[in-house]
Amino acid sequence: MTDEYHTPVLVEEVLKFLVTKPDGIYVDANLGGGGHSERILNKLLPTGVLVGIDADEDAVNFSKKRFGEKILTIHGNFSHLSQLLSEKGILNIDGILFDLGVSSFQIDSPEKGFGFRMEAKLDFRFDKWQKLDAHTVINSYSEKQLADIFWKYGEEKFSRHIARKIISYRSSKVVETTSDLVEIIKSTVNNKFINKTLARIFQAIRIEVNHELDSLRSGLSNAVNILMPGGRIVVISYHSLEDRIVKEFFKDCSMEKVYSGHKLIPDKELTPVLKILTKKPVNASKDELKRNPRSRSAKLRAAEKV
Numbered sequence: 001m002t003d004e005y006h007t008p009v010l011v012e013e014v015l016k017f018l019v020t021k022p023d024g025i026y027v028d029a030n031l032g033g034g035g036h037s038e039r040i041l042n043k044l045l046p047t048g049v050l051v052g053i054d055a056d057e058d059a060v061n062f063s064k065k066r067f068g069e070k071i072l073t074i075h076g077n078f079s080h081l082s083q084l085l086s087e088k089g090i091l092n093i094d095g096i097l098f099d100l101g102v103s104s105f106q107i108d109s110p111e112k113g114f115g116f117r118m119e120a121k122l123d124f125r126f127d128k129w130q131k132l133d134a135h136t137v138i139n140s141y142s143e144k145q146l147a148d149i150f151w152k153y154g155e156e157k158f159s160r161h162i163a164r165k166i167i168s169y170r171s172s173k174v175v176e177t178t179s180d181l182v183e184i185i186k187s188t189v190n191n192k193f194i195n196k197t198l199a200r201i202f203q204a205i206r207i208e209v210n211h212e213l214d215s216l217r218s219g220l221s222n223a224v225n226i227l228m229p230g231g232r233i234v235v236i237s238y239h240s241l242e243d244r245i246v247k248e249f250f251k252d253c254s255m256e257k258v259y260s261g262h263k264l265i266p267d268k269e270l271t272p273v274l275k276i277l278t279k280k281p282v283n284a285s286k287d288e289l290k291r292n293p294r295s296r297s298a299k300l301r302a303a304e305k306v
C-alpha cells in the first residue's frame with residue numbers, strides 16, 4: 001500500500017535514530033502516505049502516541065483512511081509545529097522526523113503541477129488553501145525576482161536568461177501550464193543537460209511557492225523547543241540548500257563555545273541544546289539505491305536534545 005503512494009527512504013536508519021522510548025510521543029512532520037509512520041507505529045507500545053502532520057490535505061486524508069485512530073493526524077504546516085501540537089494538548093515530544101520535500105504521489109498528480117514531465121496548470125502548492133501559487137510567481141514576479149529565485153533556490157547558471165525569456169513571453173501571453181514553462185526554458189537553454197535545468201527551475205519555484213527554507217528553519221527551532229531531554233530530531237533532506245540549513249542549525253545548537261580569536265577577548269561559553277548524532281550525513285545503502293532510485297539524493301542527520 002505504501003509504495004503505491006510513496007516509497008519511504010532510509011527507514012531502518014530513521015527507526016534507529018528516532019525511537020528511544022516506545023511509550024513516548026512522536027511526530028512525523030511530513031506524513032505523506034504514512035510510509036515512515038507505519039514503521040514508527042510498529043516500534044511504539046499501545047501507550048505511545050504518534051502525530052502525523054502534512055500541509056497537503058490529500059496526504060492527511062489518505063493517512064486518515066490508512067491508519068484510522070492509530071495516528072493523530074493534523075493538516076498544517078510544520079513551521080507552526082508548537083502551535084499545531086499545543087492545540088491538541090501536546091506541549092512536549094520525545095522525537096520528531098522531518099522527511100522533507102514532495103512525495104511520489106504529489107509528483108505523479110497532474111493537478112498539483114509539480115513535475116515537468118506532465119501537462120498541468122502551474123500550481124506547486126503543498127497546501128491548496130494557500131494563496132500564492134506558481135502561476136502567480138511566474139506571471140507576476142519581476143525579471144529580477146525570477147532570476148534571483150532561480151539562482152538562489154535552483155543554483156541555475158542560466159537564471160537571468162530564463163527570467164528574461166519568461167518576461168518576454170508574458171508580453172504577449174500568460175504562462176498557463178507546466179508545458180508552457182518547459183517550452184520557454186527549452187527555447188532558452190538548448191543543451192543536452194536540459195532535464196537538469198528543468199529540475200532546478202521547478203525546484204526553485206516550488207521552494208518559493210511553499211516558503212520551504214523558511215518553514216524548515218522555523219520547524220527545526222520549534223522542534224528543539226518542545227523536545228524533551230534525550231528526545232531525538234531526525235531530518236531527511238533531498239538537496240544541498242536544505243541539508244546546509246540542517247547542518248548549520250545542528251552545529252549552532254550544539255556549540256559549547258564561541259572563540260573570540262583574540263588573546264584579550266575571552267571566548268564566550270554557551271550551553272548546547274543539541275548533541276549531534278551523525279557527524280556526517282547518512283546516505284542510502286547500495287541495496288536501497290538499487291530498490292529506490294529516489295533515495296540517491298537523501299541525506300539523514302540526527303541530533304539529541306541535551
Ligand SMILES: C[S@@+](CC[C@H](N)C(=O)[O-])C[C@H]1O[C@@H](n2cnc3c(N)ncnc32)[C@H](O)[C@@H]1O
Nearest residue numbers: 008030032033034035036054055056077078101
Ligand atoms: C517526502 S514526502 C513524505 C513521505 C512520507 N515520509 C512517507 O513515507 O510517505 C513529504 C511530505 O511533506 C509534506 N510537506 C512538505 N513541506 C511541508 C511543511 N512545511 N509542513 C507540512 N508538510 C509538508 C508534503 O506535502 C509531502 O506530503
